[in-house]
Amino acid sequence: MATPIQMPSLSPTMKEGKIVKWLKKEGDKVSSGEAIAECETDKSNLEIEAYDDGILLKILVAEGEMATVGAPIAMLGEKGEKAEAPKAEKKAETPKAEPKKDDKKAEAPKAEPKKDEKKPESAPAASAGGEGIAIAMPSMSPTMTEGKIVKWLKKEGDKISSGEAIAEVETDKSNLEVEAYDDGVLARIVVKEGETAKVGAPIAYLAGKGGAKPAPAAESKAPAESKPAAPKPAAAATEAPKAKEPVSTPGGRLRVSPLARRIAQEKGLDLSRIQGSGPLGRIVKRDVESARAEAPKAAAASKPTAAAAAPGTRPEPKSVPVSTMRKVISQRMAEVKPGVPHFYLSVDVEMDAALKIREEAKALESKVSVNDIIVKASAMALRRYPKMNVALNGDAILHFESVDVGIAVAIEDGLITPIIRDADKKGLSAISAEARDLAERARKRALKPAEYTGGSLTVSNLGMYGIDSFIAVINPPQAAILAVGSVADKVVVRDGQMVIRKVMTVTLSGDHRVIDGAIGAEYLRELRALLEHPMRLLF
Structure with a gap:
């Protein structure tokens, strides 16, 4: 609307x-x-x-x-x-x-x-x-x-x-x-x-x-x-300089006055590294100018510090026009399935090795859940299969440079999907801590819009409710969602022998306008390999 x-x-x-x-x-x-x-x-x-x-x-x-x-x-x-x-x-x-x-x-x-x-x-x-x-x-x-x-x-x-x-x-x-x-x-x-x-x-x-x-x-x-x-x-003219600093209030990730934002962009300054002195920590003009004056000193004092500033800025997604073939596919799929035409792929994953990782983390007093391991693996697989890390934006396909994964969190009034930014670059402990914090604040309805928007894929896990498998609905504008079932003992055949393994079913729902079944299958194959051999998550 x-x-x-x-x-x-x-x-x-x-x-x-x-x-x-x-x-x-x-x-x-x-x-x-x-x-x-x-x-x-x-x-x-x-x-x-x-x-x-x-x-x-x-x-x-x-x-x-x-x-x-x-x-x-x-x-x-x-x-x-x-x-x-x-x-x-x-x-x-x-x-x-x-x-x-x-x-x-x-x-x-x-x-x-x-x-x-x-x-x-x-x-x-x-x-x-x-x-x-x-x-x-x-x-x-x-x-x-x-x-x-x-x-x-x-x-x-x-x-x-x-x-x-x-x-x-x-x-x-x-x-x-x-x-x-x-x-x-x-x-x-x-x-x-x-x-x-x-x-x-x-x-x-x-x-x-x-x-x-x-x-x-x-x-x-x-x-x-x-x-x-x-x-x-005329009487208020003396107050105008004060009003210029706080100006209007943004609803985004940082409290920044428009003038300060523009100066920072012109000078290439990372606003996330600037301490605001305005109301409620708002970044105003004097803060940016102060940071600008200190930048040469910091660069002269330590070159590694200057080099480390670059990762602070998140890369913008690359917008690629939709090809004629992709446009026809999108139109035909939408005719059959109006809205977002879903396709579904399922795979069984042996989780024995992943569960050992969780137990080892527990022994080290590190709280790592099965879902944290899945989030990490899904992010790593997205990094290795960038054709999955996309979203449809009108007549263009956005190819994301960063890997941001959503986690579905059930709250009293429904569902919300907080985003874990750069999940592929974070360790299991960092993902675990961030996921717990986001989930806790989501249930208190304390999330900011920037914390639940974006991302290209969401992990929805109903395994803790004893659900073996299910199909999840894509959360637009994302292009995919993983439906994760419970880990259960199942009989599998290995070397001609029946053995019992801890097995989990994962179902991928993909947006057929931007992702094909073959791409989804390759992604799931990589995801399964990462989960069945979790040591690969470290490399």
Whole structure:
């Protein structure tokens, strides 16, 4: 479902913004926390960041055009998804027509330029004059349509800084924090703890930085807004440098201001190695400049240190256009099996040697499970068979340079698949510790979006429930999933003799649009060899 990207409130006095420049074009891939547009506000030019990963389906507000705070400026979704732009455009046009209908209320639409048809949104408009700007329920995952307020981290009257967490929200994936876009005072909480709000709906109101008193004074004269607004920018001009550092809040892996992110990219600095000094550890301009100044000293002091910085940056997947043959295969398979056309391959694996590895690890007081060994083996097999380490992205196939494996974790409300990054490069102890940590936080709904998105393959293990074998459904946009059954004693024939072995059935579900049966068979053959001879996992 396509979701709107709304014009955010980038300053306490901002009512509307002008799109100066789009940094992404329609059809571009957008990552959570990535700057997508440059916006001119009443204070300065700032960048608008995306809350979600996806494709920029449609731009609703062109460069040079204005949009009120909260109005949709673009639509974000998946490749090929329809962007219901006409609905968003109608809402934007309706306020222009309304002042002509009723001359007596010519000034009232200014307080509700984008919210004249919805009852839930008319309330904020009416109260905006005394309560400042609305804090909207953000979209925190590509599939999120509403959120539940689990806990307010701030109470009414508390002072808030830009980038500071104000509430904990339960989404369809996990529990995440809502951060403030502005400095100010929390004037009123609209959605109480335990209540649910749609994405984009106001959950609270923020008053001016000086407190709740200045905000009503500035906005109680909404009809004559242009007059008092003139001295305000001059008074607030001294605060602008402070606002530039925290700016808007990303929903990605790191808290980074857009300016700091851009400088780091230009100078080739690894943000994961920079300590943030902004609110909640946010990386701001001064942190990047400080790191840049220290880089030459570190390089001069130790060449190995500089060389070690390179592995910190994760390689981007290589996008290869779909060949004509692959396109026809994809179309024909989709005709037979709409959506993601699955194919299935099963193999029996003798686990005697792998179980010995687990027992030896236990003797060394190292907690390594059978699933950890399977994750490691599946990652190593992906590295050796890169044609399996792919995903379909529109008319192109993404070939991943890194090997990221998902682990299916059952939680109270369903299922989630945290990702173990670079699983092929990690030891069994590291994979075990990371898997336990991810699973524990998944059950507490404390995972960040970056921790459950990505990867090309997932391991789903129901062996602990006594399930011999099963078929798993692929988790898009991944291209494969391994269904792992229980390890049981079975009779096998070796050298003409019947012997008992510890046997486990593994079933591969593959996306036939990008993976063929022969490739899947080769992958399973390598996986079985690694599990039956686990010493190969060390080399």
